[in-house]
Amino acid sequence: MTRRALTDAHWAIIEPFCLGKHTDPGQTGGDARLFMEAVLWIVRTGAQWRELPAEFGHWNSVFKRFRRWVKADVFYNMFRALSSAPDLEYAMIDGSIVKVHRSGQGAKGGLFSQAIGRSRGGITTKILALTDSLGNLVDFRLMPGQAHDLRAVPDLIERLCADHLLADRALDADWLRYALEKQDITPVIPPKSNRRFPANFDKETYKWRHLIENYFGKLKENRGIALRSCKTDQSFAAFISIAATIIQIR
Known part of the structure; x- marks a missing residue:
């Protein structure tokens, strides 16, 4: 029998968010817990759907x-609901690149429409993450690998209520500092070396930024995320969401 990822305690938390319950008119389906285990097996192993063990049911279904x-x-x-009470004494933003397998490059509309692009690492996708002060994921966005982190930052901070925002010097931009100040958020961002008048930042607080890097390490323990094989950005975002959910409830 293939190793399972969900304990009874885990299932009790996520079951209310699943489709196919008897209380869902027209939505009843097979064993939702077994289905979730199947999805988690794909996310964890990075295998193709055709390789799904038969005990989970027919792969195509x-x-x-x-x-x-x-x-x-x-x-x-599900992820957003279970991460709805973050500790926002300070928040952190950072991006991480993942390579895209050849099997994940064939969606309609071209690579760029699926948050896939060409960077120094080849064909890649960038995950831009926002975490709380404990290093737990609050939200994320997907971008083509060559896109600058600043491109998706406005969307992530639009409704952010935090005391501080920690980010690396790639996010040292005047417009971002002004936007944060309008939201009463103190930027903790080291200035770029070419700044004529570099801004000050709290070096002691900045040391905590390693927590978001640690989170990316946890996320990429799932091979289906460390190497993207999903053709659509929707499916890849779902992989990240379910992996983040499991990290959150453990």
């Missing part, structure tokens, strides 16, 4: 069900 849940935003909504 599981994949089609996964895509239905993706289109209904089940995985993302």
Whole structure:
């Protein structure tokens, strides 16, 4: 029997967010817990759906069900609901690059439309993450690998209520500092070396930024995230969402 990822305690937490319950008119389906285990197996191993062990059911049926849940935003909504009470004494933003497997490059509309681009590492996707002061994921965005982190920052900080925001010097931009000050958020961002009038920042507080890097390490323990094989950004975001959910409830 293939190793399972969900304990009874885990399942009790995430079951209310799943489709197919008897209380969902027209949404009843097979064993939702077994289905979630199947998705987690794919995320954890990075295997192709065709390699799904038979004990989880026919791979194509599981994949089609996964895509239905993706289109209904089940995985993302589950993650957001379970991360709705972050500790925002300070927040952190950082980006991380993942390579895209050849099998993940064939979606309609071209690579760029699926948050895939060409960077120094080849064909890649960038995950831009926002974490709280404990290093727990609050939200994230996907971008093509060559895109600058600043591109998705406005969306992540639009409704952010935190005392401080920690980021590396790649996010040292005047407009960002002004936007944070308007939201009563103190920027903790080291200035770029070419700054004529470099801004001051709290070096002691900045040391805590390693927590977001630690989080990326946890996320990339899942091979399906460390090497993207999802053709669509929706499916890849679902992989990140379910992995983040499991990290959150452990």
